[in-house]
Structure formats: C-alpha cells, structure tokens
Amino acid sequence: MEIELEVKRAQNGEKEAFTKLIRHYQIHLYRIAFAILKNDSDCADAIQETILKSYQSIHQLKQPNYFKTWLIRILINQCNQILKQNKKMIPFEKLQESSYSQNEYKELEIKDLINHLEPHQRLVVILYYFEDLSLKQISNLLDIPEGTVKSRLYKARSILSEWLSGSKERMIHYE
Structure with a gap:
C-alpha cells in the first residue's frame, strides 16, 4: 500500500x-x-x-x-x-508458567521485562524497537531532546541487560 x-x-x-x-x-x-x-x-x-x-x-x-x-x-x-x-498507576503483569518453546519463552520474558521499565523508558523502547521510529522521530513525537531519547534508550538497555543476565531478585530493585 x-x-x-x-x-x-x-x-x-x-x-x-x-x-x-x-x-x-x-x-x-x-x-x-x-x-x-x-x-x-x-x-x-x-x-x-x-x-x-x-x-x-x-x-x-x-x-x-x-x-x-x-x-x-x-x-x-x-x-x-x-x-x-x-489517576491510576500502571500495573505490571506477570508471566504465567506455560508450555512455550525456549525461543517463545525468551521473547515473552523480554517483553515482560520491557513492561517493568519506567513508563518513559518503556515508551521509547517500544517506539524505537517495535515501531522502527528513528531517534529524531521519537524526539519530535514526544517533544523531548534527541539526547534525552538516547539516554532513555541507554538506561533501558542497561537495565534490561542486567535483568537478563542476573537473577529475578535484582529486578525487584528497579520496580
């Protein structure tokens, strides 16, 4: 189209x-x-x-x-x-144990971890990685400096990386 x-x-x-x-x-x-x-x-x-x-x-x-x-x-x-x-808080949903394949489970785990990010970090991650918007487009869309978009992506990637390499207990620290 x-x-x-x-x-x-x-x-x-x-x-x-x-x-x-x-x-x-x-x-x-x-x-x-x-x-x-x-x-x-x-x-x-x-x-x-x-x-x-x-x-x-x-x-x-x-x-x-x-x-x-x-x-x-x-x-x-x-x-x-x-x-x-x-006037409500954004709840974090937990994954249920299920019979997913290893790749499906990993993908769901990453999506669940993204849902645990701060709302401003989560939105930037979704717009950048799932909607394929450029840093400049996100900056214009959210009316924030491009450097802020970069720093939110960097912080989100750092947190996700730590969560993926560490234990679930560390994840609670960020919630």
Missing part, C-alpha cells in the same frame, strides 16, 4: 482510504496504547478517540509522509489523557 497516496486520498474525503490506513496501523496503535495503559478497555477507548480525532483533522496534516508519527502523537496524547482521568 502506498501510504502517502492513501493519506492524500483520505484528505480528499475518501473514507475507504482512511479505513485502509487505520487497518494498516491498527497493530501499531494497540501495541503503543497497551505499553502506556496496560488495560485492554482503556486501549480500546484511546484507539477509538485517536481514530475519531485523526479522521476529523486529517486535512490539517501538511506532510502525508508523517502520517504514522502524527497518528502516534494523537494516540499518546489520548493515552495520557486517560491516565490522568483514571
């Missing part, structure tokens, strides 16, 4: 083009929302509001090639608004 072409079509009022764009990015939206909110119901609310707001304001997007980062920015703002409304 040619993203820029679909964005231009959506900006011209083609509902089908907008729907294609949202379907294309739906897994990205969920992954980011869940990283922030940790609750399926809140994720659904944030994504629904993001879709509505982006549909209503897509004509304001000046550069179609920035659609993804623009959409993510709207989502992050919605998630932050939900967190403020709910």
